[in-house]
Amino acid sequence: MSTTDRRDPTTATGGPDGDRRLIARRRALLGPAYRLFYSEPVHVVRGEGVWLYDPDGNRYLDAYNNVACVGHSHPRVVDAIARQAAVLNTHTRYLHETVLDYAERLLGHFPRALGHVMFTCTGSEANDLALRAARVFTGGTGFVVTENAYHGVTLALAGMSPSLGMQQLSRDVRVVPAPFRDDTGARFAGDVAVAVEDLAAAGVRPAGLIVDTIFSSDGVIPDPRGFLRPAVETIRRAGGLFIADEVQPGFGRTGTHMWGFERHEIVPDIVTLGKPMGNGHPVAGLVAKPEVLAAFGEQMRYFNTFGGNPVSCAAGLAVLDIIAEERLLGRVEATGRVLRAGLEEIAARRGGLGEIRAAGLFVGVDVTADAGGRAPERAAHIVDALRRRRVLVGAAGRDGSVLKIRPPLVFDEEHAGRLLEALDGVLSEMPG
The missing domain is CATH 3.40.640.10 (Type I PLP-dependent aspartate aminotransferase-like (Major domain))
Incomplete structure (x- = not known):
């Protein structure tokens, strides 16, 4: 399935202009207390397994939403x-x-x-x-x-x-x-x-x-x-x-x-x-x-x-x-091991990442500054850069300097590979 499989015919608000109108409408109707993920929010109209789709049919790898634990729209x-x-x-x-x-x-x-x-x-x-x-x-x-x-x-x-x-x-x-x-x-x-x-x-x-x-x-x-x-x-x-x-x-x-x-x-x-x-x-x-x-x-x-x-x-x-x-506990453990090993390899090779803490498909990755301290700005940059590559993760910790990876339980080794490839690409482009 390509990343532009099909456009949702019921949605006419896709694209930057449509999203800006949607954000303005949201603020007018829902008030100031709500927050959106990412500096460039994601407009989703459909979910399937580990994927979320925007109005133009572009699919995003969901490595964050635990609520749909057995996959979107199972x-x-x-x-x-x-x-x-x-x-x-x-x-x-x-x-x-x-x-x-x-x-x-x-x-x-x-x-x-x-x-x-x-x-x-x-x-x-x-x-x-x-x-x-x-x-x-x-x-x-x-x-x-x-x-x-x-x-x-x-x-x-x-x-x-x-x-x-x-x-x-x-x-x-x-x-x-x-x-x-x-x-x-x-x-x-x-x-x-x-x-x-x-x-x-x-x-x-x-x-x-x-x-x-x-x-x-x-x-x-x-x-x-x-x-x-x-x-x-x-x-x-x-x-x-x-x-x-x-x-x-x-x-x-x-x-x-x-x-x-x-x-x-x-x-x-x-x-x-x-x-x-x-x-x-x-x-x-x-x-x-x-x-x-x-x-x-x-x-x-x-x-x-x-x-x-x-x-x-x-x-x-x-x-x-x-x-x-679907024997999800065993699958989660196996995929989690692959994901953690991949993250540790990237951290050793690229730098900029600190301790990696994981249990199954729940992972926290410290983002560090050049001097070895925590770096919430770098973490936010990584989260947004991954979003631009259509991979969705979050941030956690008191200062937001921990990458939080928590995908649906049906996330498998192929999906982990896609996340790791995207993260490696993001880090390769970051200064310092």
């Missing part, structure tokens, strides 16, 4: 959604088998101690529900998060997502450094202990430690395996819970395991999931130890109008089928 997911939508779509206050079938299948991928699942429509809702459950169970209100964490967009979660702006953090939240350093486990646990002491000094009882288990917004920190365990033990000794935010690392992203927390040989008290569970359909959820949710259920009822609706659950079942039948 026919199995599309068919499951369409068939169920043609029959029934309503909420969980009626009896229906599909939500139970999905709950049973999903829980089968978790440790036995995590025995209950509650459904929401978004990862933000799932994390918000986790905060509520943790507060009820522990009697505390304080939370510990990492310095560039992102956990969602509700009022409560924006207050514990430093990546959205430190000025809006809640008073019962304490921020700890991301665990980049040597002796990571002990140091991270020590930082959590200091944060707990600071909460106590302010008269705040801890409710929990919540981390994205691959620290994606902090710059991608997958290793060493097991380094999270001492911090989890620390928060539990203080009376708090451990909440594993699996919105990004979950559903086989790391290759060796279904969930990021498994790489650290720990069992969280609560696990939160996001839209990858439905390949982009608005379904998310919370998996927890029954004793945690027992206290929550005794004090209040839970109601989410369309969390766990039959169409969302049909999409979720299809995703689990695809992960199993």
